[in-house]
Amino acid sequence: MITIAITHPIAPSIQENSPSCVLALGFFDGVHLGHQKIIRTAKKIAKDKGLKLAAMTFAQHPSSVIPKGPTITRFITPLSAKAKIFEQLGVDILYVVDFTKELAQVPHQQFVDQYLCGLNSKHVVAGFDYKYGFKGKGDMNQLPVDSKGRFGITTVSKFEKHEQKVSSTLLRTLISTGRVEEVPHYLGKSYEMAGKAEGKGKTCTFSFDPSYYMPVPGHYEVTVKSDLYQAKGMCEIKSIYSPGELTVTLFEDTLYQDFENATLQWNNFIADFEMDILHAQGDLRELEMSM
Numbered sequence: 001m002i003t004i005a006i007t008h009p010i011a012p013s014i015q016e017n018s019p020s021c022v023l024a025l026g027f028f029d030g031v032h033l034g035h036q037k038i039i040r041t042a043k044k045i046a047k048d049k050g051l052k053l054a055a056m057t058f059a060q061h062p063s064s065v066i067p068k069g070p071t072i073t074r075f076i077t078p079l080s081a082k083a084k085i086f087e088q089l090g091v092d093i094l095y096v097v098d099f100t101k102e103l104a105q106v107p108h109q110q111f112v113d114q115y116l117c118g119l120n121s122k123h124v125v126a127g128f129d130y131k132y133g134f135k136g137k138g139d140m141n142q143l144p145v146d147s148k149g150r151f152g153i154t155t156v157s158k159f160e161k162h163e164q165k166v167s168s169t170l171l172r173t174l175i176s177t178g179r180v181e182e183v184p185h186y187l188g189k190s191y192e193m194a195g196k197a198e199g200k201g202k203t204c205t206f207s208f209d210p211s212y213y214m215p216v217p218g219h220y221e222v223t224v225k226s227d228l229y230q231a232k233g234m235c236e237i238k239s240i241y242s243p244g245e246l247t248v249t250l251f252e253d254t255l256y257q258d259f260e261n262a263t264l265q266w267n268n269f270i271a272d273f274e275m276d277i278l279h280a281q282g283d284l285r286e287l288e289m290s291m
């Protein structure tokens with residue numbers, strides 16, 4: 001997969017060198033099951049038409065420029081993690097557009113002309129609620145008008161689970177309320193952070209991109225993973241922590257070396273770690289007494 005960074009106004013050299021493609025549109029934070037439906041739909045169309053599969057995302061979340069609702073500066077999948085998942089899903093070209101104030105003011109027709117047609121899209125795939133153009137005036141009803149027949153359009157219907165739209169917002173809510181064990185229902189896997197695992201024995205220091213979305217402070221059962229290693233442990237998120245660094249206390253295993261490419265997987269919130277430990281120790285004491 002090649003990644004092409006674009007800042008408005010888009011350079012003619014990028015447009016001239018863009019291969020014909022099927023283009024999937026969105027921000028795609030998390031690349032959750034709804035996002036995967038977009039990418040898989042676009043991939044099948046690209047295969048049927050013999051075209052490249054491209055995805056367009058933004059380097060910054062639109063909320064950082066558009067003054068409405070909360071500003072999103074932490075991510076379920078920071079760009080490098082998002083790109084890795086796109087590559088695994090078979091995306092050939094990833095367009096990463098700077099979402100600047102200038103871009104936000106581009107009218108919907110101009111965005112279609114310069115970015116969708118400009119990047120040689122022969123077919124565009126987006127979900128039912130995708131919006132584009134100044135004031136979000138462009139939507140999936142407007143796109144056929146703005147396309148002027150220059151490319152095909154597929155609108156993907158809402159993917160729901162438990163009667164609610166699978167969304168990055170829903171996932172952020174689950175993570176920020178400690179309900180990490182529910183994440184796999186909507187993400188398709190546990191919430192994970194890519195980073196580095198260092199340490200010896202039972203204590204592991206995990207360092208990661210501080211733009212990852214942090215779970216609510218508390219104790220969590222986590223798994224430290226690398227190609228050749230996997231161990232469960234407890235990770236406490238304090239209310240004040242050094243960004244991009246967490247300590248994991250391994251349960252049974254020990255860390256015998258550093259792992260440059262490791263993953264911290266969030267399994268579940270330990271409601272009351274102290275009580276759980278006392279219970280566990282209490283059980284052990286009872287067991288010893290009975291022996």
Ligand SMILES: Cc1cc2nc3c(=O)[nH]c(=O)nc-3n(C[C@H](O)[C@H](O)[C@H](O)COP(=O)(O)O)c2cc1C
Pocket residue numbers: 062066068103104105106111130131132133134135136137
């Ligand atoms: C080129 C471009 C310009 C945009 N300008 C705006 C804008 O001015 N105001 C706005 O609310 N959304 C704008 N959007 C849409 C945002 O990307 C985003 O989809 C919208 O804010 C709705 O966010 P939501 O999906 O979280 O509801 C623009 C999108 C693009 C691609």
Ligand SMILES: Nc1ncnc2c1ncn2[C@@H]1O[C@H](COP(=O)(O)OP(=O)(O)OP(=O)(O)O)[C@@H](O)[C@H]1O
Pocket residue numbers: 025026027028029034035037038125126127128129130156157158159160165166167168169170
């Ligand atoms: N559950 C879903 N079903 C179908 N399409 C979806 C779903 N969620 C997102 N999409 C589509 O995926 C693309 C990426 O959208 P976006 O990045 O805004 O995801 P989102 O989950 O809606 O994010 P947020 O919750 O932050 O608004 C868009 O085309 C959007 O319409």
